Amino acid sequence: MSRVLDRTGTWIGWAFFADLTNALALTFGYMFSRSVTMQYPDKEKWLPYSRYRGHHFLKRDDEGEIKCVACELCARICPCDCIEVIPYEDEKGNRHPAKFEIDMARCLFCGLCEDACPADAVALGQQYEFSSFSSRDLVIGRDDLLGKPGKATTGGGVVAARLNTEQDVLVETSEPQGYNWWRNIRRT
Amino acid sequence: MELVVALGLIVFKVALLIAILLLLPLPLTWLERKIAGHIQQRMGPMRVGWHGLLQPVADGVKLLTKEDHIPAEADRFLFKLAPILALAPPFVVFAAVPFGESVSVLGTKITLYISNMNVALLFVFAVIGIEVYGVIFGGWAANSKYAVLGSLRTCAQMISYEIPMGFAVIGVVMLAQSMSLLDIVRAQANVWNIVYQPVGFFVFFVAGLAESQRIPFDLAEAEGDLGAGFHTEYSGIRFAFFMVSEYAVMLLTSVLAVILFFGGWNGVLVPLPPLLWFLLKVAFFVYVFIWFRFTFPRYRYDQLMAIGWKVLLPLSMANIIITGVAFL
Known part of the structure; x- marks a missing residue:
């Protein structure tokens, strides 16, 4: 009704408060919307x-070996310097991380480590519930990262x-x- | 014996009314927050009790146990007096408000009102005017700039809406030939006053919005620009007093709108018990108050003055004149 009044003439609409009734109708409609x-x-x-960038995780290859080659490119590109990688060489002569630690308290979830990784070993997964009472608990090691949920x-x-x-x-x-x-x- | 029964009945009715008025803000705040939530596509309180039903109780307990803080530079007497001054008048007013004719319980006829004054309408307007003093004193006594600004606004606002409100109901009094609220309702048995007095109702309702200090005319507590307005410095139980007072006035305005313009407990079409009709109409107006609050923005201070003096006052005067001419 108020819309009709609006169209028929400005002063009729004005006299019957068409604008106010429009507003009331709108809020009334919203009240019954979900x-x-x-x-x-x-x-x-x-x-x-x-595409969500949540908690990091480390990937394994088909043989179950950790994909990371400990090139430390992720640690290099990390803008907040929160990744620490210490490499070692296994019996077959392959480089792998002896230590791969991410300080989640400092991480800003930019995903640059994922982009920089040449071995497609580290990525940011779907987990977003990892609040903690102590910032020390937010430093996540290699083995924990291997168990984190993926994309x-x-x-x-x-x-x-x-x-x-x-x-x-x-x-x-x-x-x-x-x-x-x-x-x-x-x-x- | 007769006297004792009559006296006991009055005491019982007064006690019941006070209990209802004191407890009513609980469901009303819940309703207000729920409606606010759903209008804004939220859910409102959900976590205390079923759909947040116990939320007002939790809030009440919180308010009662909170520190009752009085600012160091405040006028301590007025500061303590103001909440009581704001709370008492709405309760007193309900003594003159009828809720129905009478019901018979166990053979005794019980009237659904405490007193049938022949000048009930005058009494209502006289007493409810005192409520504003609570707001003014509260803001003044707190010695805070926000509170004082809220009080100053109330002072100016009060004059600009009380006069049109008083004039708006004169048409109703002319139609009913009585100032007794009971007679006014009886006079509307066939046709409600809203049919004869649409302009009077409009003026009354807008002034009533201002009277109960609610959006779009809640200039005294304007959260956006004055902190919390006149009750900025109030906390704990004294703040709760102001809250109860605000809801009681809102209820009173709804009740008066129903009694004066919407036929009180006279039903239409559907034969429901008179008291139920009355409560349904009042509930509708309470809903409208809440609905308005979450639809409209606050009017500016000078706009309220302009509405009061340039629109409502001439309209109510014209209403009186036209009613008088038609009556002759």
């Missing part, structure tokens, strides 16, 4: 996209989750694929 809130730790959880394959959705605080604080989820969060956003 909420965009993601109830993160309690009920829902976000699955990152495959997301599906991702970009919201899945049902459950907060578990029995031992550590964990947000558990079992679903591999979630609903598209963006579908709830009303854009008018």
Whole structure:
């Protein structure tokens, strides 16, 4: 009704507060639109996209050997100097890291280490929940990095989750694929 | 014996009314936050109780246990007086407000009002005017620049809306030939006053928004520009007093709008119990208040003055004249 008044004439619309009724109709419509809130730790959880840059992980090759050749290019290119690599030579004469430490507290997740790596050995994966009470715990060694989850394959959705605080604080989820969060956003 | 029963009944009714008015802000704050959330595509409180239902209780406990801080340079007497002055009048006013005719319980007829004054409307406006003093004193006594600015705004705002509000209801009084709220409702048994007095209702409602200090006219507490306005320095239980007062005035404005213009407990089409009709209408107006709050921005200070003096006052005057001419 208010839109009609708007069109018929400015003064009629003005006299019947067409602008105010328009505003009220809009907010009333929004009140019954779906909420965009993601109830993160309690009920829902976000699955990152495959391009997401989360916690680093180290890859193994087909034989199960660590891919890293300890060239230290990642440590070189790292803008915040948070990677420390110490190489060693195994029996076959291949270079591998004896120590590969990333200080997650200093890392800015730029992904340059991933780009610089000539052996496709280090990458930034999908894990984003690694807060800690001590910054010392955020220095992650080689063996831990090998066990970290890799890149997301599906991702970009919201899945049902459950907060578990029995031992550590964990947000558990079992679903591999979630609903598209963006579908709830009303854009008018 | 008769006297004792009557007296006991009055005491019971007063106690019940006070309890309801004191507890009502709990569901109202929850409702307000929920509606705010959903209008902004959020969920509002979700974590305390089912869908955050216990959130107001948690907030209340927090407010009651918080430190009651009085600024060092404050006028201590006025600072302590102001919340009480803001809280008491809305409660007193409800003594004159009827909620229905009467119901019979166990053979005794119980009237759904505490007193049927013949000048109830005058009483309501006289007493509710005192509420504003709480706001003014509170801001003044806190000795803070934000609070004083809030108080100054209230002073000017009060004059510009109380007068149109008083004039707006004169049309209703003329129609009902009485200032008793009970008679006003009875006079609307067939046709509600909104049909005869749409302009009067408009003026009353806009002035009522200003009276209850809510957006779009919440200049006294304007969070954006004055911190929290007149209650910037208040904390703990005294702040809670102001909150309860604000909700009570909001409720009162809704109740008055229903009684004066929307036929009180007179139903239409659907035969529901009168009290239910009354509560439904009041709930609708409370919702409208909340809905307005999250739709409109705050009017500027001079704009409120302009609306009060240049629009509402002439409109209410014209309303009186036209009603008088039509009445003749």
